[in-house]
Amino acid sequence: MTQLHDVSLTQIDHTNQNSYVVGVDIGGTNLRLALTDMSGTIVARWSTGTVGIREASRVVELICDGVDHLLQQVGASRNSLRAISAGAPGITNVDDGIVIATSYLMGWRDVPFRALLEDALGIPAAVDNDVNLAAIGESWAGAGASTRDFVFLAIGTGVGAGIMLNGRPFRGMSWTAGEIGYMLVPGTPERPADLGQPGALETIIGGEGIKDQWRSLWRADSTALPQELTATQIFDHALQGDALAQTILNQTARLLANTIYNISLVLNCPLFVLGGGVGIHPALRDATQEILHKWGTRVQPQLLLSTLGADAQLMGAIRLALDTAQEHEAKTLR
Numbered sequence: 365m366t367q368l369h370d371v372s373l374t375q376i377d378h379t380n381q382n383s384y385v386v387g388v389d390i391g392g393t394n395l396r397l398a399l400t401d402m403s404g405t406i407v408a409r410w411s412t413g414t415v416g417i418r419e420a421s422r423v424v425e426l427i428c429d430g431v432d433h434l435l436q437q438v439g440a441s442r443n444s445l446r447a448i449s450a451g452a453p454g455i456t457n458v459d460d461g462i463v464i465a466t467s468y469l470m471g472w473r474d475v476p477f478r479a480l481l482e483d484a485l486g487i488p489a490a491v492d493n494d495v496n497l498a499a500i501g502e503s504w505a506g507a508g509a510s511t512r513d514f515v516f517l518a519i520g521t522g523v524g525a526g527i528m529l530n531g532r533p534f535r536g537m538s539w540t541a542g543e544i545g546y547m548l549v550p551g552t553p554e555r556p557a558d559l560g561q562p563g564a565l566e567t568i569i570g571g572e573g574i575k576d577q578w579r580s581l582w583r584a585d586s587t588a589l590p591q592e593l594t595a596t597q598i599f600d601h602a603l604q605g606d607a608l609a610q611t612i613l614n615q616t617a618r619l620l621a622n623t624i625y626n627i628s629l630v631l632n633c634p635l636f637v638l639g640g641g642v643g644i645h646p647a648l649r650d651a652t653q654e655i656l657h658k659w660g661t662r663v664q665p666q667l668l669l670s671t672l673g674a675d676a677q678l679m680g681a682i683r684l685a686l687d688t689a690q691e692h693e694a695k696t697l698r
Contacts, residue, residue: 383444383689384438385447386399387680387681387685388448388681389494390453392467395426396411397431397434402686411430420472421480428484447490447686447689449492449497451498451677453467456491458539460478461477461491463477467522488689492684494677495542496542497526497676497680497681498518498672499526499533499637501672501676502680504680508528513634517620517623520642520643522545522562525627526542545565549564571595571641575595578609581612596645599648600647613647617648620652624665625659634666637670639676649667
């Protein structure tokens with residue numbers, strides 16, 4: 365079985381571990397890298413902040429710095445690298461390695477990111493949407509490992525989905541499959557979002573949307589809690605009995621249940637894996653599952669929390685990097 369746990373450097377025999385791949389998780393505020401051997405065992409990690417950094421070329425420079433730091437940790441050179449894979453927070457053309465568009469945090473448009481990585485490092489590279497990579501990670505070594513059909517729901521600042529069908533990611537004709545933050549469901553704005561703006565669903569149940577809902581309902585005489593709380597703090601207080609926090613939790617769970625029900629009718633997937641900083645909160649999972657059960661319909665998908673947590677996207681990037689290395693090696697042997 366593939367090993368995905370971190371190991372101490374003293375446990376590694378470098379004479380037998382002379383080939384590596386790198387997985388990269390690009391976020392709006394952080395950049396995280398992991399170096400693994402060809403079995404997928406993580407041997408080193410590195411991270412840095414990306415606040416205020418928008419240029420793709422600058423992100424590539426940071427990735428190169430991180431790669432060098434990783435290799436220094438294991439006493440290896442760049443010649444030992446076989447492939448690199450990166451997850452971008454936006455719509456990505458996987459075939460051509462082009463990030464078509466990212467969120468406002470980066471503002472990329474039609475960035476040939478795979479070519480930039482390959483030119484900078486001289487190794488095969490692959491790029492995919494970060495939520496798709498999270499779904500790949502959960503399919504490989506997480507909550508979705510036991511089924512070939514499931515949907516990974518990432519609920520953080522925004523909302524997105526990674527769809528796994530027959531064990532493979534489904535990305536859609538124009539690479540936008542899973543952009544569920546733009547869904548129109550009861551209780552959300554009734555018109556599609558303008559280009560570059562948050563979608564209707566994520567304005568309500570994304571992390572920022574939940575905070576906005578809290579502020580809009582907050583009254584000094586309705587709760588003893590402060591007006592500024594994060595989404596997870598609101599859910600924590602809901603479990604502790606605060607009535608206003610429970611209202612927000614129930615509203616979020618109802619909209620999420622609507623979303624899951626509608627997706628289930630189309631895809632008929634037996635499992636939904638909840639991830640992201642907001643989606644992984646047990647209170648949201650439990651409240652949403654209860655609503656689905658109360659409806660008593662034939663559509664009763666199982667809801668599981670991500671077992672990889674914040675590492676889901678990174679694990680997916682590692683899996684994609686390993687596949688990229690294997691495909692490149694197969695081509696050279698033909």
